[in-house]
Amino acid sequence: MKIQANQLEQQLEKGLSPVYLVSGDEALLVQESCDRIRKAARNAGYQDRLTFHADPQFDWNRVGEEFSALSLFAEKRRIEIHLPSGKLGDGRAVIEHFLQDPPEDIILILISARLDAAETKRKWYKALQQTGTHLPLWPIDADKFPGWLQQRARQQGISLTRGALNLLAERLEGNLLAASQELDRLALFAGDSTVDEASIEAAVQDSSRFNGFELISETLAGRATHARKIAGALQQEGENPLGFLTVLTRDLNLALELRIATARQSGGENASGFLKKRGVFQPQRARAIEQAARRLSRAQLNSAFELCSAADRAAKGFDSLPPWHHIQDLITLLAQPDRRISDTP
Template sequence: MPETPEAFLRRLERQQALPPVCLIAGEEPLLQREASDAWREAARQSGFSEREVFDVDSNFDWGRLNEAAASMSIFGDRRLLELRMPNGKPGNAGSRAIQVYCSDPPDDALLLVTSNRLDKGARESAWVKAIEQAGVFVYCWPLPLDKMSQWVRQRLERAGLKPDSEAVELIVERAEGNLLAVDQAVERLLLLNGKGPVGADNAALSLADSARYSVDDLADAALNGDLPRAHRILEILEQEGTGQPLILWALARDIRAAARLSAGADDKILYQEKIFKRRSGLLKATARRQPTHTWHRLLRRCHEVDCAIKGVPGSNPQEALRALVSRLARAASRR
């Protein structure tokens, strides 16, 4: 069983000798980054001062890993070897190389393997089990929504801030499950407010970003039937360089959820689509005002926009997105 990041950090605090191999993977970038940074710092404090990084891609030569294990530092220093493997798929050659390394890790080196999401098969693969047997496997699962308030409060308090309940809930609502956004809010609060009490007004200021709109702002304007505002936000997003795939993703997510709600699905689908409380009321009200076939027709339009973005000849992705926003706003405005 993989360790949680919290258990891993506690291990580092109390353990003198570091395990020779560590795999840190998962689906929560902030937790992955902090666990990896903690391991690197623990390695540095233990005298592993030389660092060698390997970036794994489809052309990576896995012989380099075991060559590094067999070689000595030119300065005689102990080394931290870091294997960055974002897709978590070493292939047969990589799996064998990792297993060989783990069977007899060198005394003068530590190996840190980092990866993004690993599916169940990967988490139970031979190379992962070899790392677990030789060292430690840490997996950073997404934080459950019902744990978010507690996590935000602890994060603020660890930074020397004393938030009231309203401030915590405001940050939870605005962050919408994005731990990196919470981390940025904490940094801004420290900069703007210093350590000490934090109320909702302070929290709102730390989260404010009035110069920009988000893709959710665009979706909300369209769902409100406010076509001029929706077109204005779309133009600003395009001017700011927001990717067309991201804009389409947000619109398609809401349209897909609306189609399911209109067909009688319960509110659980909002959680599945990561549509948070702040937006759920608008989406439910709009979805149930229109027949299901209206939303299915809009979903087909989303597919057409996707094709345009991918470069289907004769299509214009900018015009296709604008037309989709118009159709969504008009559908939402019909009572």
């Protein structure tokens, strides 16, 4: 069964599905939807949690063993599997077997990037549609972003003037993670006062720290010196890099898709039209992705995905090295000149 975001709460109140697939490239929406499912599962007695990160080197036999072993225990458990590429790959047989007869003591949550059309035609996805719930999450349209921002501010008890709302919407350019962080900061800065344009300017001046979205722009542009400075500052401040990595991986995927599309079509596809079809409407972000697609080879982009995955695993405690070590390697990689490695699709 496929549901919309506004149907999730009602669906959870009716009862839990044995498996949930939450997919999309908007990290904030994915995270918050998963949190709602986790809360409902905990309330239903699924207290234990086991998390897997299915990168290209992942051994899916580990998941199959957990599915088989759990019947020996009395505890109800949530098993979460992150799919950064949006594909099951070698895990299809394991998930298909699970979906044939899901154990009552397991809630399975698949957390995925946006699924492509080919993946939705596979046997595992069709089985999930019959047995579980798929929640696809889409970016907020540019014309709806101010309304989303206003509603979010009200939920946090923040009163924005129209001028403040317009200023925030212009600066945030539809970036939901940045919007959430900015509203959190404004809630602390403004207290019970109404937030106007002057308040926003004062809050910006009061905060001298860098942010992850500036790091994304500098990394995509290959400006290694400035990117390393930002990364170092964020590391010293104890910033969690997971949000940054999710957004960077999304934009690197778009850069790779754009590079492949332009290589396959005679005369090349219009980059602006290509990106708008994929929900990229902000000129600054579109320009950064287009420049990365032109500047970076497919080999560089594929290596970048591996480093993003390594940093993501490290941030979640699955690596002895800190995540910022891999991020510094990523900055170096994306700053290297294109050595014209073959881009044959």
